[in-house]
Amino acid sequence: MSEKIEDIEIQLLLEALYKRFHYDFRNYAQASIKRRLKQAREQLGFASFSALQESLLHDPTMLLRLLGYLTVQVSELFRDPSYFRAIREKVVPHLRTYPSLKVWIAGCSSGEELYSFVILFREEGLEERTLFYATDINQDALAKAEAGIYDLSRIQLFTENHRNSGGKSSLSDYYSAAYGSAAFDKSLRKQVVFSDHSLVTDAVFAEMHMVSCRNVLIYFDRALQDRALGLFKESLARKGFLGLGAKETMRFSEHSQSFTDYVREEKIYQKSAR
């Protein structure tokens, strides 16, 4: 059967996005990217993907609007509390043995996962010796992460999550509320480096003791997942830790041999000694 016209158009659109702007979405999981592109086409008011492509190449304002559709920014503080409980109870005791630490939050979105780690590390007395790298390809999201301001309506959920993760302090110690938003304290950013970094096109930049990359690989096809897992493998120190999202797995990857299950139910892996 010959390819559907729409699929050809989508391929060409993603190719144009890569050639012109170096954003590479060509190997993202297809079904989901197609759904989001359809949304973009409808809401931006184009009759076809070809028309959208033309605009992308000629209208300088289109890139940012399209990117908003292509990446998914859904996150929470202490999302999946049991993951953070496992980090606290099983990973932290091991990390404590190092005099200095580097932790990479890859695909940090608007910062919720980052702040969860920093708060947890502060509670455990590890913050001072840790350098956190928070990276993402979405500039808007990175700017939000750096600002650390969230809608006040989300705080109740964040607080519950924090408590369920075994939090030792009160979340309200870390933010001040005003005019419907909660601004997280700037001291939480003291040890953080924010940076634009793509798991698809960029390389490793430092040796890490822990990488947390949650709900990002799920948007990649298997080949891209392998590339990203390869980066993590290269970046991690001997016996370093890798945490993935609740529904992400190493099982189908060529790198599965290089990691062992550390906390299986929470998708926390340890780089093998070899």
Add this chain to the structure above:
Amino acid sequence: MTSGKAEAIVIGASAGALEGLSVILPPLPASYALPLMIVVHVPPGKKSLLAEIFQAKCAIDVREAEDKEPLCSGTAYFATPDYHMLVESDKSLALSNDEPVLYSRPSIDVLFESAADAYGPGLVAIVLTGANDDGANGLKAVAEAGGLAIVQNPVGAYASQMPEAAIRACPGAKVLSLEQIALFLLKLEKA
């Protein structure tokens, strides 16, 4: 009616899903020739017990969907709470964290639309009982791609809103009782 041979079945259900699926799934034999993908609206943030419950009642294999998992015949895959379940064109599953659609994640529409795209005329889609409008747009997409649309008869359904919305969106759908759907699926594999 589908012109081609059926290759996969998708099912969406909400309020009353447990009873409905209990009529449809247990009769299917272990050797059933098609995969089934099932979205049931479940509350977020909690583990779903659906796969365990139905594994105990069914001859076919029943599991919770995993990302990138290749689909197997004779197996029912339940979507997990907080994730959409989609099908890729290479007939493997994909999960996504995208925003809820019509307040639902997993969403029936999201599954049906991606499955319509992956299987075209090879798809059979079934909307069961429920008290919202999820599934209606998805069913329409299935029919437009040449697949077969089936809706549980709203008369006799635990909650009639979802089947009614599906029939409105997709007037050509076959309307059947739960028992008729069960028989239809059994015969489908021989067709």
